[in-house]
Amino acid sequence: MTHSTDSNQTLFERAKALIPGGVNSPVRAFRAVGGTPRFIQRAQGAYMWDANGRRYIDYIGSWGPMILGHGHPAVLEAVQKAALEGFSFGAPTEREVELAEEIIRHVPSMEMIRLVSSGTEAGMSAIRLARGATGRAKIIKFNGCYHGHADSLLVKAGSGLATFGHATSAGVPPEVVQHTLVLEYNDVAQLEEAFALHGKDVACVIMEPIAGNMNFVRAGVPFMRRARELCTQHGALLVIDEVMTGFRVALGGAQSLYAQQIPGFRPDLTVLGKVIGGGMPLAAFGGPRAIMEQLAPLGPVYQAGTLSGNPVATACGLATLREIARPGFYEALAARTRALTDGLTGAAQAAGVDFCADSEGGMFGFFLLPRLPQNYPEVLTTDGARFNRLFHGLLDGGVYIAPALYEAGFVSAAHSAQDVADTVALAREVFGKL
Template sequence: MSQNQSLFERAQRTIPGGVNSPVRAFRSVGGTPRFIERAQGPYFWDAEGKRYVDYIGSWGPMIVGHLHPEVLEAVQRALHSGFSFGAPTEAEIEIAEEICRLVPSIEQVRLVSSGTEATMSALRLARGFTGRSRIVKFEGCYHGHADSLLVKAGSGLLTFGNPTSAGVSPEIAAQTTVLEYNNVEQLREFFGSLGNETAAVIVEPVAGNMNLIQPTRAFLTALRELCTAHGTVLIFDEVMCGFRVALGGAQALFGIKPDLTCLGKVIGGGMPIAAFGGRRDIMAMLAPLGAVYQAGTLSGNPVAVAAGLATLRLIAEPGFFEDLGARTARLARGLSDAAREAGVAFSADSIGGMFGIYFAPEVPKRFADVTQSDIPRFNTFFHAMLDAGIYFAPSAYEAGFVSSVHTDAVIDETIAHASTVFSTLAA
């Protein structure tokens, strides 16, 4: 029995499913999860000492690579001052100032410890601000595991949510309407009937949880116009794409200003930290100023803040995102070319440091398109690349991530291995 298998069997005795987050279990691709022991730069190593090129980057945060010396130094300095205080620190002010400087729509920000906490709190704040209950989300977008967000669309054009998780009551799910991503006509129809009852619309402005799906400009523009017209709070969930696709996030890239923004991942540089922020008048509703309660024992943890600040300062350097975007585009283009030469139906897309790979002839525009891709062929590809030491996301429904230390040589090595795998798939 391999060391990874042994660890997985041991883990399942004390951890449900053997993992602390479901996608890590390899259920959708089959096989045994790799248990990681260490990481450096664009690589990590499993319990058996095998090295992998890492294209998940802790699901986005490792934008400057693993153990970047400046981030490591910042964390070490913070550790020598204490792990946690439960009281304010100057560093919390510094990271809040940096976030407000880099994301113009954010006038004030509250630090939390996870993306789920950020989106959950932003929705509560929107409901408290508007005095309304209904929210809108989009099929295929994931905003954490708060009850009101674990819903899917039913049949028909405009349908209320049905729970997709046990433990979510129908009454809570019924307050959520699920619409189709990038469907402007459906969005306008909804607002025509229920817009004045809707507290908030929450959306991934660049979706990464149904694989990478880019928005149309018409979709984002309609969202902003309709929310403004109906007094609805527009929430951009940039937990994944914030500081990933551009320095100011997707909102800076597309020129659309939300009312509230949720952030995470990159702002912690690999440490557990997230945030939500936006218009000053909305944020003033939060305790201790207003009636919307939110609190967190470890919010603004000094070690996490140190890692986040160091990361934000690195990615703010001139040319960082131009170089990152070029590297990611090189990967997507190279994989597409290799598949085409082998005669395999495949497409790829990228934006900033995010990319998507699809066993489909065209890049999908919505969740329904993703479900039509060749999932079994993706699974075969995933395991063949894993055997070659290339670690892509273990699901056809997850985006991938490139860091600033994935050199051209690393990316070209990945494309070369993929070319061999595509030839096998075509045989």
């Protein structure tokens, strides 16, 4: 298909007249990198096609959910069948129960679960539940970690906020965030000091086990271990936000990886999203029965949602989870992802470009830095102008990565060895011009 005019640009002009910034989520904007957002027309497997008919190897994967790639036959069949039966009922369905059983089977820290429609909703509800269960007001979060756009969490939240240079969001009164303590990620001493000062008032610590909104930064094992110990000691809840990492880095999520290194480790509450919906709007939060039974209609903590657990989304998520639970799935996905990060690292080194990368399962990140950063201030030392040139070089060559240096990337089971080889070959060419 050929176009005499740039359909992306035409669509963007129409969108800007109707939608703030021309996008319905800031992370889709190209304002940080410059240029025109690509308006995607269709996707299949590891590829997306824009409004000009241009094909891209897709390393965004709808920001993580498309772990099987786009249009997987089993998922597509499940969604089509569900849609024929009805979009939404406002009443319980068997599939909600089946999805809950499937999730809990793989994440043993969760005895009960509540399905919702977005990661923001799940994170916000988990914090409300933590406050209700403990009777405390203060929460601890970490600089650069993003847990959705609920008011009390929009404090140094990374990702899209960082892209536009804002430490917080307008429209959030100071009194709304007065109970939110923001600490540096991976700083054990600071965490200990916060509990020493405020321990009796802390309802929960919420953290991403791998922070995917400052690209890809792991919580160190000593940091995670100390967070668990301090929460237990002071009667606070440890909330692990696995919206991004859940079923993406391992079948049991990132918490299963920490449990291998920290005996008896498990969070008090887990927040899930993305992969569990397979590309449909679906998220969840869950934990031990004693905590979850504090939720309405059993307990005093109110949470509700008209489309929670809707039948089409649960069909999509359930089909996805059943596919990825097949033996060998994660080993193959992790190997393909490592091949990509190793190839990119080699290409950068050959060009004399500072570069480092990390990955787990089907999630990866890279930095134009000589070594992996451990917290948000270190991430901010990345050369933004050089990243922008890298982004456009890859995009022009048909490789689509996140249009912001603060976002992790995602490999799917549909990415082939040839896709990775093509990506690395293009990157070698682009690095040579940086």
